[in-house]
Amino acid sequence: MAILVTGGTGYIGSHTVVELLNLNKEVVVLDNFVNSSPEVVGKIKKITGKEFKFYELDLLDKEKLQKVFEENNITEVIHFAGLKAVGESVKKPLEYYSNNIIGTLILLEVMRKYNCKKIIFSSSATVYGDQGVPKYVETMERGKTTNPYGTTKSMIEKILEDLYISDKEWGIVLLRYFNPVGAHESGLIGDNPNGIPNNLMPFVQKVATGKLPELSIYGNDYPTKDGTGVRDYIHVVDLAKGHINAIEKLNKEQTGVYIYNLGTGTGYSVLDIVNTFEKVNNIKIPYKIAPRRAGDLPELYADPTKAKEELNWVATKNLEDMCRDSWNFAQKQNK
Numbered sequence: 001m002a003i004l005v006t007g008g009t010g011y012i013g014s015h016t017v018v019e020l021l022n023l024n025k026e027v028v029v030l031d032n033f034v035n036s037s038p039e040v041v042g043k044i045k046k047i048t049g050k051e052f053k054f055y056e057l058d059l060l061d062k063e064k065l066q067k068v069f070e071e072n073n074i075t076e077v078i079h080f081a082g083l084k085a086v087g088e089s090v091k092k093p094l095e096y097y098s099n100n101i102i103g104t105l106i107l108l109e110v111m112r113k114y115n116c117k118k119i120i121f122s123s124s125a126t127v128y129g130d131q132g133v134p135k136y137v138e139t140m141e142r143g144k145t146t147n148p149y150g151t152t153k154s155m156i157e158k159i160l161e162d163l164y165i166s167d168k169e170w171g172i173v174l175l176r177y178f179n180p181v182g183a184h185e186s187g188l189i190g191d192n193p194n195g196i197p198n199n200l201m202p203f204v205q206k207v208a209t210g211k212l213p214e215l216s217i218y219g220n221d222y223p224t225k226d227g228t229g230v231r232d233y234i235h236v237v238d239l240a241k242g243h244i245n246a247i248e249k250l251n252k253e254q255t256g257v258y259i260y261n262l263g264t265g266t267g268y269s270v271l272d273i274v275n276t277f278e279k280v281n282n283i284k285i286p287y288k289i290a291p292r293r294a295g296d297l298p299e300l301y302a303d304p305t306k307a308k309e310e311l312n313w314v315a316t317k318n319l320e321d322m323c324r325d326s327w328n329f330a331q332k333q334n335k
């Protein structure tokens with residue numbers, strides 16, 4: 001009885017594999033390293049002292065994927081594998097639709113063939129779009145997405161719902177992540193994107209290490225407490241633990257479709273991040289105010305009540321933990 005983790009050497013996947021191994025779960029990991037590196041496999045083993053099977057494999061390779069199911073008794077899948085850069089998805093829509101949608105369809109076909117019908121899918125707060133209010137609750141309709149990446153998330157949610165309508169043996173959890181930041185306390189795994197980062201915390205990390213000269217804050221004239229954008233930042237270890245609760249939920253309910261926000265419920269501004277990072281790490285983050293970034297909303301955060309009530313999950317780490325662990329990880333990297 002093994003849990004297959006697709007995209008398991010990526011940022012959130014690797015932290016989730018650590019949590020699963022810490023609970024002595026049997027884990028099988030696959031990844032094609034399009035956005036992660038083989039070293040992560042060894043790092044996970046070092047953190048946990050546990051072994052697991054790893055397959056270097058592209059989800060689009062159906063034959064190889066079938067072999068994974070033939071060689072292992074997979075009972076649940078946690079599906080992280082996907083491309084995730086918003087800006088890149090606008091430039092490369094075909095690559096995003098192909099990788100994310102076709103990759104998921106192939107995975108689901110193979111799961112069905114091997115009678116494995118429990119899946120947890122990495123969705124995103126982006127599927128809410130602009131609701132006109134900052135606090136997102138699962139009862140809201142999926143909104144209008146503004147880029148191909150977000151559209152793939154919205155489409156995959158719908159595909160999974162349709163799958164359940166067609167076959168009530170499926171058990172499906174859609175987890176809508178807010179803004180994952182931070183790193184494992186060992187500093188061995190974390191978020192280390194190639195090139196110039198798009199997301200706030202990896203950018204702050206690069207400024208802190210001196211690899212980039214200053215942060216551009218995209219707008220200080222939003223209708224927020226200090227004029228800068230507000231998001232619900234969540235520590236990646238809290239997020240990873242949410243997947244354990246989701247697996248437990250699936251094993252309790254067996255079938256159905258369940259949707260949960262995974263966020264803290266608290267919004268912090270860009271300046272909150274900069275100030276807290278400076279304070280806890282005793283380091284200066286030079287910044288300038290730049291124009292607003294196209295497509296950004298002023299403020300959004302989760303209503304995490306449903307995850308608390310139904311999954312018995314709450315985020316436990318605070319902004320200081322997020323900033324300290326991000327910096328600890330950044331200092332241990334060489335790119």
Ligand code: NAD
Nearest residue numbers: 007010011012032033034035036058059081082084122124
């Ligand atoms: P990540 O890029 O670090 O991890 C994704 C992993 O999937 C990578 O290791 C990549 O190599 C692998 N992958 C991609 N396509 C693949 C394929 N066809 N076959 C096999 N492996 C493949 O990203 P992450 O931040 O860990 O995100 C994990 C999931 O969560 C993604 O689906 C992402 O869209 C979603 N998500 C992330 C965020 C965020 O801000 N990080 C927010 C909401 C949702």
Ligand code: UFG
Nearest residue numbers: 124125126198199200203216217218229230231270293296
């Ligand atoms: N920001 C800056 N400067 C930067 C980067 C970001 O000021 O260099 C600001 C943004 O304007 C925003 C905040 O920091 O106000 C957070 O921006 P991120 O790019 O870190 O995150 P987003 O909220 O824009 O997007 C994230 C994920 C998406 C996901 C979305 C869901 O990157 O994949 O959350 O809410 F779809």
